[in-house]
Amino acid sequence: MSPYYPVIRVFGVLLACFSLTMLVPLLFSHFVQDGAETAYDEAALLSFAVGIGLWWSARRHKEDLKVRDGFLLVVVIWTLLPVFACLPLILQLHLTFTDAYFEAMSGLTTTGATVISGLDTLPPSINLWRGMLVWLGGMGLIVLAVAVLPLLGIGGRQMFKAETPGPMKDSNLTPRMAETAKGLWVVYGVVTLLCILAFRWAGMSWFDAVMHSFTTMGLGGFSSHDASFGHWNSPLIEGITVVFMLIAGMNFATLFLAARGRSLLPYANDPEARYFLGVTLASVLGIAVYLHWQGVYPEFSTALRHALFNVVSIATTTGFASVDYNTWPIFAPLWMLFLCSFATSAGSTGGGIKMMRAIILYKQVYRELLRAMHPRAVWPVRVGGGAVPQDILTAVLAFGFAYMCILVSLTLLMTLSGLDILTAFTAVVATVNNTGPGLNQVGPTTTFEVLTDFQTWVCSFAMLLGRLEIFTLLVVLAPAFWRR
Numbered sequence: 001m002s003p004y005y006p007v008i009r010v011f012g013v014l015l016a017c018f019s020l021t022m023l024v025p026l027l028f029s030h031f032v033q034d035g036a037e038t039a040y041d042e043a044a045l046l047s048f049a050v051g052i053g054l055w056w057s058a059r060r061h062k063e064d065l066k067v068r069d070g071f072l073l074v075v076v077i078w079t080l081l082p083v084f085a086c087l088p089l090i091l092q093l094h095l096t097f098t099d100a101y102f103e104a105m106s107g108l109t110t111t112g113a114t115v116i117s118g119l120d121t122l123p124p125s126i127n128l129w130r131g132m133l134v135w136l137g138g139m140g141l142i143v144l145a146v147a148v149l150p151l152l153g154i155g156g157r158q159m160f161k162a163e164t165p166g167p168m169k170d171s172n173l174t175p176r177m178a179e180t181a182k183g184l185w186v187v188y189g190v191v192t193l194l195c196i197l198a199f200r201w202a203g204m205s206w207f208d209a210v211m212h213s214f215t216t217m218g219l220g221g222f223s224s225h226d227a228s229f230g231h232w233n234s235p236l237i238e239g240i241t242v243v244f245m246l247i248a249g250m251n252f253a254t255l256f257l258a259a260r261g262r263s264l265l266p267y268a269n270d271p272e273a274r275y276f277l278g279v280t281l282a283s284v285l286g287i288a289v290y291l292h293w294q295g296v297y298p299e300f301s302t303a304l305r306h307a308l309f310n311v312v313s314i315a316t317t318t319g320f321a322s323v324d325y326n327t328w329p330i331f332a333p334l335w336m337l338f339l340c341s342f343a344t345s346a347g348s349t350g351g352g353i354k355m356m357r358a359i360i361l362y363k364q365v366y367r368e369l370l371r372a373m374h375p376r377a378v379w380p381v382r383v384g385g386g387a388v389p390q391d392i393l394t395a396v397l398a399f400g401f402a403y404m405c406i407l408v409s410l411t412l413l414m415t416l417s418g419l420d421i422l423t424a425f426t427a428v429v430a431t432v433n434n435t436g437p438g439l440n441q442v443g444p445t446t447t448f449e450v451l452t453d454f455q456t457w458v459c460s461f462a463m464l465l466g467r468l469e470i471f472t473l474l475v476v477l478a479p480a481f482w483r484r
Contacts, residue, residue: 005061007073011080012054018081019047021132022088029125036092036123043087050084068481075476078464082108088129093122098453105460107133109467110349112221112319112436113459115449119226124207127224131214137467138218138349139188139252187256192217195244202237216244219349221319221436228444229309229322238309238322249316250276251347271384272345272355279355280343284311287332294329307332315339317351319436319444326443333439337426340435351434351466353403359383360396402470407432410462417455427451431462 026040065073085108086100095103099115106113107130119127192213199209208224215222225231229238247255250273257266267273288300288307297303306323313320314336325333342358344350360383367379380387407428414424419441426438427448437444442451448459465473475481 004072005058006063006065007069007076008054009058009061010065010073011076012051012056012058014051014077015081015084016048016051016055018084019044019051021136022047022129024132025088025125025129028128029123032124034123034125036088036125039088039092040125040129042091043084046087047084071472071475071481074468074472078108078467085133088126092126096453098456099449102448102456102460103130104133105463106436107220107222108137109434109463110134110137110218110220110317110351111431111434111463111466112215112219113431113442113448113463114222114436115447115451115456117226117447117449119224122224124224127211127222128207130222131211131220131224134218134220134222135192135214136218138220138248139184183256183260184252187252187259188217190259191244191247191255195240198240198244199237202240203232203234204237212241213244216241216318216320217248217349219245219248219316219318219344219351219434221313223320226445229320233322235305238305241320242309242312245312245316245318245320246277246280248318249280249344249348249350251345252349253347254345269384270345271359275359276343276345276355280312280315280339283315283335283339284308287311287335290332291328296328311336311339314435315343316348317344317433317435319430321437321444324443324445326439326445337429337433337435337438340433341429351432353399356383357396357399360388360393361400363388364393364397399470402474403432406462406465406470410458413458414455417452417458419451419455427455427459428462431459432466434463434466 022040022044026037026044029036029040082101082104086095086097086104089095089100089103090097093100093116095115102113102115105111112134116122195213195216196209199213200206204212211222211224214220221228223229223231229241250267251270254266254270254273258264284304284307288304291297291307292300292303297306306325309320309322310325312318314333317340325336341352342355344352344354346354346356348354360381363381363383367381370377370379381393382388407425410428410432411421411425414428415421419427423438423440423442426440427442430436430438430442437446442448448456451459
């Protein structure tokens with residue numbers, strides 16, 4: 001008996017369920033008559049058939065998932081699901097498999113980098129599908145699976161621990177994992193609905209409100225317009241987007257607890273939320289002052305407006321743009337990309353190493369400075385009033401080292417393939433941190449279409465690494481994982 005039958009069985013079920021989500025753009029395409037119906041019905045039928053076939057081949061093997069199975073299943077889902085998600089893009093837009101896979105991976109990993117230009121003239125259902133990929137990937141299809149699979153007799157705790165972002169993965173919000181996942185999705189859905197209504201009230205069409213709410217809450221940055229939020233040039237719409245990006249950039253577990261208790265106290269007790277808001281808003285003010293000082297915007301109010309939207313967008317790894325910040329003095333966009341590496345909270349839909357790890361790393365460095373001056377003193381690393389266990393400190397330090405090595409290695413690989421250093425470095429930073437646009441050739445007003453196939457695959461791999469927070473993927477790639 002193959003040891004992988006439980007993984008095959010569960011993936012088959014998930015793929016069949018995922019194929020049903022294609023019915024939404026299919027029905028919408030039929031309603032607006034944009035001519036894309038065939039792309040969805042063929043893609044949905046093929047995905048459903050493959051999913052049922054995989055489930056059928058392993059249906060007799062009902063063993064629960066082990067820890068190793070959980071890691072493997074997470075990697076299989078995030079690697080293979082974009083293969084089926086990209087089918088409508090291939091069938092309708094005639095993209096190459098490389099570009100279509102990149103686009104689907106970018107959506108599901110909530111990166112928001114795109115290889116497609118002419119977004120304003122795309123069939124509306126294609127843009128809806130791109131937005132749905134971000135929204136579904138935002139909270140994580142694995143968390144959804146935790147809510148659904150227990151109904152099918154399939155345990156999901158191992159998957160949840162493997163995929164959930166952040167260094168502290170064992171904190172339960174409710175006694176049962178399924179209840180936790182359902183609660184998170186309810187909160188996610190309700191806030192998305194509020195975002196839709198707010199966008200519509202501010203002047204967006206219903207379609208744009210839905211599509212951009214999906215990509216705002218997923219922090220994915222896909223837009224239905226080439227000019228992104230510059231299409232509206234509306235301070236009101238930008239202000240609403242900033243509010244919801246900040247909400248999505250904080251821990252959804254904190255939002256869940258706040259909603260359940262009808263109190264903001266969980267945010268007051270969340271050290272990540274304070275650091276996230278403090279660092280992000282201080283950076284907004286600093287960059288606004290810098291842009292005004294450099295004469296980019298003669299009026300400080302204009303500098304503050306554009307700094308607020310674009311800094312929050314990049315810091316939260318969303319990737320929207322209201323202006324071409326690629327033309328700003330280089331310090332400003334580089335600082336924004338630096339923020340995207342760590343600003344968002346663990347348990348949010350953002351990317352990067354997460355603010356919790358950054359806090360721990362900062363306090364660990366500070367402790368080492370104190371120990372150098374007072375070798376015999378005991379200086380525990382404290383976060384939120386409690387001491388951080390040594391095993392978490394070790395894991396965070398290892399994660400930080402792996403993260404830096406990956407940035408350097410992938411940047412060198414991109415420059416080896418012929419890219420200039422600024423494009424190579426920022427493309428890697430933007431994809432590993434699931435942010436979207438970089439600088440220079442892959443800036444906010446251009447697309448990743450300029451990259452070669454090899455460079456596109458490197459960025460696809462970087463997005464996968466970022467979404468799975470490096471170690472989940474590296475564990476499966478390690479030779480020791482495959483030894484029986």
